[in-house]
Amino acid sequence: MKSSSKKKTSPRSSARRPAPGDSQAIDQLCELLAIPGGSGDELRVAQHLKDRLVQAGASPGSFAFDEAHRRSVHGGACGNLILKLPGTHRGPRRLLAAHMDTVPLCVGGRPKRVGSRIVPAEKGLGLGGDDRAGCAVLLATAAAAVRREFSHPPLTFLWTVQEEAGLHGARHVTLAKLGKPQIACNWDGGPAHRITLGATGGYRMEIETLGIPAHAGNHPERGVSAIAIAAIAITDLVENGWHGLIECDGVRGTSNVGVVRGGEATNVVTDRVELMAEARSHDPKLRKRIVKEIKEAFDRAAKRTRNADGKCGKVRFTGRLDYESFSLDRRHPSVVAAVDAIAGNGREPEFNISNGGLDANWLSARGVPTATLGCGQNAIHTAAEWLDLEEFAFALGVARRFASGGVG
Incomplete structure (x- = not known):
């Protein structure tokens, strides 16, 4: 998005400075990357997320699992994990989403940090940054909200199942458990400043x-x-x-x-x-x-x-x-909120249309129009996958500003 009032910035030229919680978020990311969890086998991932958030102060009663796995053609160990938080200020409820499953190539893999990257520790196995990086972004943001580190409107965090097997978690999510969000973003693969407005x-x-x-x-x-x-x-x-x-x-x-x-x-x-x-x-x-x-x-x-x-x-x-395909107008509140979250962290948004399916396809089709952002994943679905930690850190800032409603 070009602006006549100031010079266009490169993706790295005005990136957000590292925050105190980034190191902990990276540690939590590595924990998530090490948990096996292909499509239909996400229960250990979901339990880990819930345990970490309860440790941060979330009430166990604020979590819910839906029955998406029972409606999926694949069955599965659990449904979508949902966390709802009341707002500290008034405003439309915002939804933050990411999927818990990985492709089979990543099951059993372990992460290894090499400088500003995380790569697979074993040859022949993928990393699983798609989408454990998104899960970690939501985990860090939800934990900060629980600890009241920033002011925010009502929030819903949605960790979906079976995205890689056909978007079944998003397709069968129990909408009544989401709290009627009006603004929504999904954290998946790619650069942290790229907004995917639509998909095939x-x-x-x-x-x-x-x-x-x-x-x-x-x-x-x-x-x-x-x-x-x-x-x-x-x-x-x-x-x-x-x-x-x-x-x-x-x-x-x-x-x-x-x-x-x-x-x-x-x-x-x-x-x-x-x-x-x-x-x-x-x-x-x-x-x-x-x-x-x-x-x-x-x-x-x-x-x-x-x-x-x-x-x-x-x-x-x-x-x-x-x-089903979808396309959001750049004036849609979800897109406007994503633009604000990226610009508020010092970058200029890049807009994208995907030729692959996203959880946002079904969320949008079911009445929750959703933009998608990245977390720094590269070469996903391959043994050469790697995660850019600078992009991941930028995604943390974007998610926090998005969750704050642009005021924190």
Whole structure:
């Protein structure tokens, strides 16, 4: 965001000075990074957060777990952890959110501090800064609020489950437990001064191609290859521009067949193949069109693939909306509050639209319009992931100012 009244600052040129609580927050971050907790296995993380906040002075009765895991297709050990705090001054309730789960690559990893970075201690494992860094930012902010280190309006802290497995915590959060927040920010990956205003929508598909088995050496003509059906369908999609990056009437989207499983022996005409695919677009109409084209390509391939008796293959196609797209106006109160929190800590905000799903997708869709900020995570979902501690410290200041309502 440019300003005519003062010179544009670089991300580092006017960063907030380290605060006394930063060292403790970094120690707590390392504790969180060392706790295993993939999607559906977040209970130890949730209990750790609750224990640390009770030690800071929070009343055990101010916490709640919802039943999001019982509504998720994955089940799980616990629902979302929610902490509600009354305000020390009047104002609209503010929500701060982060997700507790990590991708499988990070489960079992340990952090190691190297200068101004935190990196994985073991080769081949990820760090889990996505999103234990966000959890740590909320933990430090909530603890400071509990200790009355700053004045604030009513606050709700939400640590969600199963973000990495399809945003199920945010999708199934019990809204009645949140206290009707009117301003909301989600702390996830990326630079601490970047505000993500919107994100794409995603649709997930599970496809089965069903053929007819036969001995591939003696009578291959009696069979219908499920692998051939899948190959013909994917080729159709690629050749007609419906796989990969898709541009249609000035609108962009993506699709990908990312998983293919099938076949047990080279001497058998494979009769069943499982595939998983996705379609994404910020435009719901294009996303629906992509799904339609994928389904029709597989239907055509099945009808085209026949054996010597004229029998053809079949396709089973199921799908579900993973998350709907959203876009917040820069004048929305959640965005205005995020801008104030970043500017109040000495930086100029950068605006972003994401091509991946965020908890903010479902929170916004369910009536809690949410902006997303980063905490300094880099190379997430890889074994090369690292966390920038200067960015993490800046995120702490941003979260504290956001929670204060811009007055503390």
